[in-house]
Amino acid sequence: MAEVTLKGISKTYPGTRASGPVLAVDNLSLSIADGEFVVLVGPSGCGKTTTLRMVAGLEDVASGEIVIGGRTVNNVHPRDRDIAMVFQNYALYPHMTVRKNMAFALKMRKVPKAEIDRRVEHTARILGLDNLLDRKPRELSGGQRQRVALGRAIVREPKAFLFDEPLSNLDAKLRVSTRAELKALHQRLKTTTIYVTHDQEEAMTLGDRIVVMAGGRIQQEGPPLEVYRRPANRFVASFIGTPPMNFLSGQLADLPSGLIYKEASGVSIPLPDAPAALRASANRPMVMGIRPQGFTLTNSSSGIPLTVNIVEPLGDSLDLSCSTDGGTSIIARIPARSTITPPASGASAHFAIDPSHCHFFEPGDFGARIA
Ligand SMILES: Nc1ncnc2c1ncn2[C@@H]1O[C@H](COP(=O)(O)OP(=O)(O)OP(=O)(O)O)[C@@H](O)[C@H]1O
Ligand SMILES: [Mg+2]
Structure with missing residues (x-):
């Protein structure tokens, strides 16, 4: 050897x-x-x-x-x-x-x-x-x-x-x-x-x-x-990872209520637990990546609203092909045993996002990780 x-x-x-x-x-x-x-x-x-x-x-x-x-x-x-x-x-x-x-x-x-x-x-x-x-x-x-x-x-x-x-x-x-x-x-x-x-x-x-x-x-x-x-x-x-990570283009807003990621097409994602180091990158273009596994369906209207276009059952999980109002495509993988009834194709649903599945990058296909 x-x-x-x-x-x-x-x-x-x-x-x-x-x-x-x-x-x-x-x-x-x-x-x-x-x-x-x-x-x-x-x-x-x-x-x-x-x-x-x-x-x-x-x-x-x-x-x-x-x-x-x-x-x-x-x-x-x-x-x-x-x-x-x-x-x-x-x-x-x-x-x-x-x-x-x-x-x-x-x-x-x-x-x-x-x-x-x-x-x-x-x-x-x-x-x-x-x-x-x-x-x-x-x-x-x-x-x-x-x-x-x-x-x-x-x-x-x-x-x-x-x-x-x-x-x-x-x-x-x-x-x-x-x-x-x-x-x-x-x-x-x-x-x-x-x-x-x-x-x-x-x-x-x-x-x-x-x-x-x-x-x-x-x-x-x-x-x-x-x-x-x-x-x-x-x-x-x-x-690395299946389905592939979702990417959004937009920028961070540093508001008195906390950091919010504002996607270009209009979705706002509050980031209450974001690391303080991210603040330094506010107010300039950056890419937010969210793994499909980072989404969960919520009953309330408090989460991120998405239109569900296609539902793909995989046995113990479901892949939901969704889009934002602005037309950005997002794949969410949710557990099939979810206590909330999965939405039908064409329905709209609200999703919570797990911060441990969120990543931030500089713009561009090879943009470096931020924070
Ligand atoms: N004999 C060759 N002559 C000219 N170009 C070559 C030759 N062999 C490979 N290349 C080029 O070199 C690059 C790397 O090829 P390589 O075969 O190492 O890729 P790979 O990562 O193994 O891809 P794959 O997953 O398709 O096997 C490619 O752009 C390929 O077109
Ligand atoms: Mg090869």
């Missing part, structure tokens, strides 16, 4: 004549501790795969340094970096049995036969593949094939695992169970892992730490709940 450190790495692809060069990864620095499970998460094209491929040595690094287990590996051949990568499109050898697929890399490395058998059988047991060792890939389900691909990486006993969306070929149910298996596996093996996904829920559930990327840069890194509770900017706030 090993610590992996990325020191200001960048990568520019030549691109086409029309597009010009593409800066895929921009001066990215990140330290992954020995045994840690770090998830790189971000939208398509933000540079996740490129970052991983640079660590694996499949892509050269334009500038910066990659250190694995104390050794700078910029010029070390992928084969000699002692890391194992699992891709979304893992190709198993179709003519080989599960056993041979798993043993292949070790055989290439001239590991003694007894040692190969020991590792393959041990790994097959961990992954629940011990009864399938003599089957060929076409005789396996998608989830079993995925586990063979994992097994191939595990038998190598690498210093680190690199995973690039390894679950995206699985159906939703299998994805959730394989995700849990992966987590259990990591708790057992404690191998340093860098895991890439565009799925924020997968990132939240798997990572000791998540690294949110956009435009080739790190937007925020930290334990999942810390990032969820204190998003560093509006991009992170919009990307």
Whole structure:
């Protein structure tokens, strides 16, 4: 096992004549501790795969340094970096049995036969593949094939695992169970892992730490709940959490009765418990973010009035697609067991807002967190 450190790495692809060069990864620095499970998460094209491929040595690094287990590996051949990568499109050898697929890399490395058998059988047991060792890939389900691909990486006993969306070929149910298996596996093996996904829920559930990327840069890194509770900017706030955070444009008014957020289209949201530091940002444009989970239906007319356009029952909760009088869209997620009858589509309703689900940002898609 090993610590992996990325020191200001960048990568520019030549691109086409029309597009010009593409800066895929921009001066990215990140330290992954020995045994840690770090998830790189971000939208398509933000540079996740490129970052991983640079660590694996499949892509050269334009500038910066990659250190694995104390050794700078910029010029070390992928084969000699002692890391194992699992891709979304893992190709198993179709003519080989599960056993041979798993043993292949070790055989290439001239590991003694007894040692190969020991590792393959041990790994097959961990992954629940011990009864399938003599089957060929076409005789396996998608989830079993995925586990063979994992097994191939595990038998190598690498210093680190690199995973690039390894679950995206699985159906939703299998994805959730394989995700849990992966987590259990990591708790057992404690191998340093860098895991890439565009799925924020997968990132939240798997990572000791998540690294949110956009435009080739790190937007925020930290334990999942810390990032969820204190998003560093509006991009992170919009990307982490489902349904996505609602955003309002407006400004704060510092009135004798307390702070009030006045949304541009006319909604006023009193903020009795707002931190005093917010005062300094009154009377200038700022964005207010409210998580859908921050809304509750009220019986009184004291809350924020919204028109409910669509009601989506989800079992234990309801998603209400609402709009303000001024036409701003808002999603509220309320518990289905709410004692108040949920409004019908087209009705208007009043909502209270939980201040712990409110966030404030500078204007702009990447506006920094305020207070
Ligand atoms: N071989 C290449 N040549 C030119 N541009 C590339 C190449 N590979 C990737 N890019 C560009 O680099 C940027 C980062 O791509 P990358 O594959 O790292 O994104 P990603 O975060 O893995 O996205 P996804 O979630 O879609 O897999 C994108 O703008 C992409 O179009
Ligand atoms: Mg990718």
